[in-house]
Amino acid sequence: MIIVGIETSCDETAVAIYEGDVATGKGELLAEQVASQIETHARFGGVVPEVASREHLLALPPMVESVLAEASLPWSRVDYIAVTAGPGLMGALLVGTSYARAAGLVHNIPVLPVHHMEGHLLAPGLAGALPEFPFITLLVSGGHTMLVRVDGIGSYSVIGETVDDAAGECFDKSARLLGLPYPGGPEVALLAKGGDRKRFGLPRPMLNRDNLDFSFSGLKTAVMYAVKNAGGIESFDLQAMKDMAAGIEGSICEVLVKKSVRACLREDAPRLVIAGGVAANQTLRSMLFKLAESKGVEVHLPHPKHCTDNAAMIAYAGFQHLFAGRNAPEEWDATPRWTLQT
Ligand code: ATP
Ligand code: MG
Ligand code: FE
Helix, strand or coil: CEEEEEECCCCEEEEEEEEEECCCCEEEEEEEEEEECHHHHHCCCCCCHHHHHHHHHHHHHHHHHHHHHHCCCCHHHCCEEEEEEECCCHHHHHHHHHHHHHHHHHHCCCEEEEEHHHHHHHHHHHHCCCCCCCEEEEEECCCCEEEEEEEECCEEEEEEEECCCCHHHHHHHHHHHCCCCCCHHHHHHHHHCCCCCCCCCCCCCCCCCCCCCECCHHHHHHHHHHHHHCCCHHHCCHHHHHHHHHHHHHHHHHHHHHHHHHHHHHCCCCEEEEECHHHHCHHHHHHHHHHHHHHCCEEECCCHHHCCCCCHHHHHHHHHHHHCCCCCCCCCCCCCCCCCCC
């Protein structure tokens, strides 16, 4: 079964082709492309919705043809189109979903609408197989930070989430306070190497609260005051920048790792998936492996390129719907706000 995946929910235009076997639930990725608009948006310090839609409109049609050519597949061989239907920016979603609907009509192919976050949380399956159910997923991206209990495909319970900023947003906003370009996560991570995590004494918010929720807006404020009290960012030498970056990264990662492992133990589901853009962070990965191993929790990570937005995860999620016996719905719409809870 050949599935074309399309992703345009935010600032990445992406197309992928996954070939799966509905009898076994296994398969492989045949081709994929991602075009990031990051440079276009960087000069505005964040994603500009109208610009994003226009860029998707330009990039998507040639990319679909190019990915099909890469896999040497004509449209006649495609069985399904899986497209991100939400959540995300309305205009951006409409480009992908309208294209998918039109291609579906022209080539007589059914369309599977996919929840973007479901794509992120199933992404480790692209590297082989999904962990045994139930498992816990920490979804950490630019717009979300949540712990989800997965009891099966389509059976998701949100057991913890951020009460304010997302972890990726905290990376991005803190990076901005240090004068680093957008997106800040990778910039902070790069700078943090060789930094002293403890120097600025940044807080680790909500760590000692006995729940599975997160809060990151206070950390950003703490960074702002720490910079101010140290004489402003202009007075920072390279080592001070490194120490601050290491402090930001260390605080965010420690909270994420400890709460995720706690969630696995509390839910009696000792299998943990970390997905979303922040899951590409190497410090997060190594801290996680260390703690999880000592607590008997199995860790499953998607390939770093499948942590940030991509279409392989959308094609794969579409395939898992089919494997779970679901089919293309008759009626559906692009849904900018769409909860994952089922
Ligand atoms: P959502 O999926 O919630 O709609 P999004 O699509 O913008 O949001 P992703 O593309 O999954 O999010 O992730 C982008 C976020 O990941 C940004 O906030 C970015 O700073 C962060 N990020 C990417 N790489 C790293 C890294 N190595 N370390 C820390 N953060 C990172
Ligand atoms: Mg993105
Ligand atoms: Fe995303």
